[in-house]
Amino acid sequence: MKIRELISQYCDKTEKKGNGITIYSGTATEPIETPELFAYMDFLSDEPSRKIWHSDDYRMYLTQIDGKITVYEHVRLANYRIQLLDLKEKYGEKKEMELPDLADAFAFASREHENETRKSGTPYISHPMDVASILLKENASHELVLAGWLHDLVEDTDVDIETIKRRYGEQVADYVDAVTEPEELRQAADGDKTQNWKDRKEYTVRKMTRANSEVKLLSCADKLANIRDLISDIRMEGEGFWDKFNAPKEDQEWYYRSILEAFATGPQNIKDTRAYRDLEECVEQLF
Structure with a gap:
């Protein structure tokens, strides 16, 4: 019926x-x-x-x-x-393991990202922390917040999807997998990240256009955390900070505006979320 x-x-x-x-x-x-x-x-x-x-x-x-x-x-x-x-x-029954799960995910992500830094030189773990915080403020599910902590592990460390699935469950692994670039694009990027930057971003835009609202929200939180850091870094270091990226400012603008459109497309759009509106404001501020 x-x-x-x-x-x-x-x-x-x-x-x-x-x-x-x-x-x-x-x-x-x-x-x-x-x-x-x-x-x-x-x-x-x-x-x-x-x-x-x-x-x-x-x-x-x-x-x-x-x-x-x-x-x-x-x-x-x-x-x-x-x-x-x-x-x-x-x-629902109270999930007594939720807070320990979040603490474990933080510790796991911290350990795996231990030797990584952001372009500004800050410890990389600050980024997953920001993403998880954005998702918590959206009242996102426990699984989606866990995915926020873990979303960059497959792309940036030796951790694979099966490890995430074994530790945190299939739903968390599916969320992480949904925002992870396919292996063939990651392998190509190992050679020259500048050369295939557009291919990787076009793939992400196409995928987010068709994604469900939870995946869009996870990706949006990631982009929002990134652009907030970018605005802060440019304020501190000037326009020369753009030289640290694999694509010039005009290409970055294309990407952010395209991903905004993807998040706003279809019945699973997230236009009414705080994260989307904040990302939209940041894009207008930066570009």
Whole structure:
């Protein structure tokens, strides 16, 4: 059954909230089946009294609790994420390992990036710290924040995706893999990073255009952390700082504007997130 058919069949009340949420409610005497493009959240459900589903495609979630049907439709992505977090807070079991997991990811990333520095000379671990912080402020999932800590490991160290999967789970590994350049492009970059810079960036723009909202948000946090550092470094060192990059300023502008467009494209766009708006402002400030 499609979600609109379910709403039409079971819901006789509609309430619009000022924060961009529409709530449909009604009753159903029989258990309902999972609607198309929805996923059943078994870890929040308590059969037979409570069932909960969510849909990233529609930015909705659906509950059937003690015979009452409620559909929450979200105009803005942020509302959708916040409401899902509220559901997890209300019905989910507390994950006592979350903070230790984050601490372990920080220690792991710190160790692997130990001998690396940013172009400014600062320790490289400052960048994953910034990315994770941006994601935390977006109320991103635990897995996405972990991926923020770990997102550069495959490209910049000897750590592979299988190691990340074994230590932190398949979802975290999938997020990291989604923002990692393919091996053939990385191998080409080992020879002359300037020569294939455009190929690598064009690949990233194409991939982010088709990515889901979580992957776009992870990539956006990465780009936002980078451009904030760049603005600060140019303020301190002057326009000559551009000479440290593999592409000139005009090519960098093309890339940042193209990736912004990719993040804003399609039903999985992230235009309403703080990270996207901050990145947009930084691009206008820098270029």
